[in-house]
Amino acid sequence: AQSVTQLDSQVPVFEEAPVELRCNYSSSVSVYLFWYVQYPNQGLQLLLKYLSGSTLVKGINGFEAEFNKSQTSFHLRKPSVHISDTAEYFCAVETGNQFYFGTGTSLTVIP
């Protein structure tokens, strides 16, 4: 079975600083990769996804992620964070019609 690892459960970062949220998965066979954001008491909002093609994927709100097949990673980055980016971020892998989610990274942006 697929597993998704988000090594950092909490990431504090100062406003306007860059941030990287790490995600590794267990198998690169026919996987599709996603990052979702969840604000308190809300559902999941898709930030970006990788299905095929360019390994650098740009998403909403200035986020981007890079698919690295050899390292089975899909790290999320943003060059300058805002207070409004404070939320829970989930990495997910889709394979065989199932989504496998990481346990989430809580990003806190400090003014």
Add this chain to the structure above:
Amino acid sequence: NAGVMQNPRHLVRRRGQEARLRCSPMKGHSHVYWYRQLPEEGLKFMVYLQKENIIDESGMPKERFSAEFPKEGPSILRIQQVVRGDSAAYFCASSPRGGPGEQYFGPGTRLTVT
């Protein structure tokens, strides 16, 4: 085109009662997925349904949980004789064809068992 709708958004049940969670997929979507998010955890797959068929229920607990997606009407996730450990957020996603990258998530139903 309205998104995936779930109701109720919040549901409180006493131990032993039944909980019914509804999911209305996006227009034109005939595939529905249910996920459960326990506190401090990511979402975990429960069941995948197409109209009138259960395709994959490998993530469903063996007892007390059932799901259906009838020809008409919303998909229903039913939990009988709820226990405190069932308290979680339950998310539904829908897809037009079941292909990759096509799942759209609803806002979730937060179930609290007292």
